[in-house]
Amino acid sequence: xxxxxxxxxxxxxxxxxxxxxxxxxxxxxxxxxxxxxxxxxxxxxxxxxxxxxxxxxxxxxxxxxxxxxxxxxxxxxxxxxxxxxxxxxxxxxxxxxxxxxxxxxxxxxxxxxxxxxxxxxxxxxxxxxxxxxxxxxxxxxxxxxxxxxxxxxxxxxxxxxxxxxxxxxxxxxxxxxxxxxxxxxxxxxxxxxxxxxxxxxxxxxxxxxxxxxxxxx
Ligand code: SF4
Ligand code: SF4
Ligand code: SF4
Numbered sequence: 001x002x003x004x005x006x007x008x009x010x011x012x013x014x015x016x017x018x019x020x021x022x023x024x025x026x027x028x029x030x031x032x033x034x035x036x037x038x039x040x041x042x043x044x045x046x047x048x049x050x051x052x053x054x055x056x057x058x059x060x061x062x063x064x065x066x067x068x069x070x071x072x073x074x075x076x077x078x079x080x081x082x083x084x085x086x087x088x089x090x091x092x093x094x095x096x097x098x099x100x101x102x103x104x105x106x107x108x109x110x111x112x113x114x115x116x117x118x119x120x121x122x123x124x125x126x127x128x129x130x131x132x133x134x135x136x137x138x139x140x141x142x143x144x145x146x147x148x149x150x151x152x153x154x155x156x157x158x159x160x161x162x163x164x165x166x167x168x169x170x171x172x173x174x175x176x177x178x179x180x181x182x183x184x185x186x187x188x189x190x191x192x193x194x195x196x197x198x199x200x201x202x203x204x205x206x207x208x209x210x211x212x213x214x215x216x217x
Contacts, residue, residue, distance in 0.1 A: 001055065003031040009050040011042045011153075012160040014091035015113035022091070022164070030055065038062040042111070046153075071112030071127040073105045079124035081193055086116040086125060088171040092163040100196065109163065121189045 007027035018039040020026040029035040030051065037051035037059075044067040052059040073094070075086075082100045087093075094110040097103030107130075117125050 001031040003027040005054055006030050006051060009043075009047055009054070010040060010157065011047060012157040012164065013042050013111045013113050014160070014164045015042060015111065015115065017041045017113075023161075036062060038065050041065045041067050042113075043067075068112075069129060070131055071114075072107055072110040072130040073112065073114070073116055073125050074128045075103055075105055076124040076126075077102055077104075079122045081122055081196060083121060083193070083196070085119040085121065089116045089119045091115060091167055092160050093167045093170070094163075100200070111160070121193065 003024065004027075007024050010023040010027060012023050014022040016022065018026045018035075018041075020029060020035075023040075026035065026040065030037060037055055037057060038048055040047055040051075043051075043065065045064045048062070048064045049059055051057075052062070075095075080097075080102050082097065082102060084097060084099045084103070086095050086103060087097060090110075091113070092109055092111065094106045095103055095116060096106055105125075112127055112130065114127055117123075117127070
């Protein structure tokens with residue numbers, strides 16, 4: 001079985017709920033008979049049935065996966081310190097931000113996968129219920145489009161795959177939510193946060209002084 005024929009029916013969230021690094025690795029494991037078609041929770045019953053059919057497996061032999069209620073990520077603006085650690089963690093680039101600035105979730109792109117939560121050192125990201133989350137089908141998207149002749153679910157998946165490929169070219173392989181042995185300890189993180197707070201304070205003082213000088217006759 002060509003893994004492409006399995007990958008093309010997957011939702012392309014790249015969320016790793018199947019236990020693999022993304023949709024394509026899951027498709028490859030399926031194609032090699034190393035796993036079962038019931039592991040993609042976001043895909044739910046329709047994707048499970050499509051996989052079983054393509055693999056010529058009896059769906060009665062498995063328990064179909066049940067998707068979680070639709071959610072999206074929300075960032076508490078009062079607690080975001082602009083460390084940018086959530087950016088590489090989001091497989092579909094649904095977070096907008098730059099170092100030292102408040103970050104924000106692009107609701108139209110967020111699948112609610114939750115991969116951004118673990119890397120955030122201030123625990124300011126949470127998932128909120130959102131019935132419009134994918135399976136949501138967005139329209140009017142900017143940029144190069146997948147074939148708009150696709151049915152809405154496949155269109156959404158093709159769009160997420162496009163965003164994932166773009167994310168990988170931006171961040172390389174640095175998307176793992178798993179603890180990275182080279183990642184800084186909590187103490188290092190807190191030290192970094194203190195430095196950022198001090199830098200921010202210094203910038204504000206300098207700005208106030210500059211404003212004061214400018215207002216003097
Ligand atoms: S969408 Fe499904 S196949 Fe893709 S990574 Fe998530 S659980 Fe795995
Ligand atoms: S913002 Fe967070 S929850 Fe939303 S898609 Fe990105 S990693 Fe997943
Ligand atoms: S990881 Fe958390 S604190 Fe850092 S930029 Fe993202 S939301 Fe803000």
